[in-house]
Amino acid sequence: MSEHRHASTRPTATGPWVIDTRDLGRRAGASRAVTRSVPAEGVGLLGVIAVPPGGNIELDLLLESVVEGVLVTGTARTTVEGECSRCLEPLSSEVEVELTELYAYPDSTTDETTEEDEVSRLHDDLVDLEPVVRDAIVLALPQVPLCSPDCLGLCVDCGGKLAELGPDHGHETIDPRWAALQERFGGNRDNPEEN
Structure with missing residues (x-):
């Protein structure tokens, strides 16, 4: 596989979203629990509903070494803020998503037989959780947030609730x-x- 194929997605050894998996080795069945809080300001649908300034995502994960790579399972939890699409009142909501993602080993069958965007990959034994968690949070958010399902909205003539x-x-x-x-x-x- 060519080196340039992964250049734009290669994680660095530092950063709250990156986990080093060297301690798992390539021993299928080895596992490790990971819990951490990562800064996530702006994760969501900007201008609609997103993690507020200073907000974090709480990760509770299990990393398991499997034949083809490292399987990451668990949850990501955060609070998002925005405004109701009907009455424009501020709203806040808890979001929790389930994660299941395989990070393929370089030169594994999975790595060799899948396209770049079909599966995540390990780079230098590092797992970059940010793209997977961001995507999961965004997909869990309502496209049209409401303060309540029966919100009546605003009067079109005077703007009152x-x-x-x-x-x-x-x-x-x-x-x-x-x-x-x-x-x-x-x-x-x-x-x-x-x-």
Whole structure:
């Protein structure tokens, strides 16, 4: 396999998202638990709902050495913030996703028989969790976040929250073509005999 194929995704030995797996070796069945908190500001759908500034993702993982690589399973948990798509009120939500990802050993059958974007790969015995966790969190988020499923939204005329305005809230609208006549003749349009 050519070296340039993985150059853009090669992790470095440092960073909160990177885990060194050398202690597992290539002994199938060897495993190790990993728990850590990683900085994740902005993970999500930017401008809609995402991990807030200073926010973290809590990882609770098991790394297992298997014949073809290292299998990573577990959960990623975080709090996301955004605003309701209907009433624009701020909202906050807990998100937890299940992770199962195989990181293939270099020159393994999996590595040789799959395309670059089909499976994650180990580089220098390092696992870079960031792309997998980010993708899982984004896929778990609602495309249209709501403060509650039955949120009524805002009044299109005055911008008030419909839930607070009440069921008989409304605005009288006059067809602009008739507005000049009403101004000229005045009166009550509901009872023309008073004019």
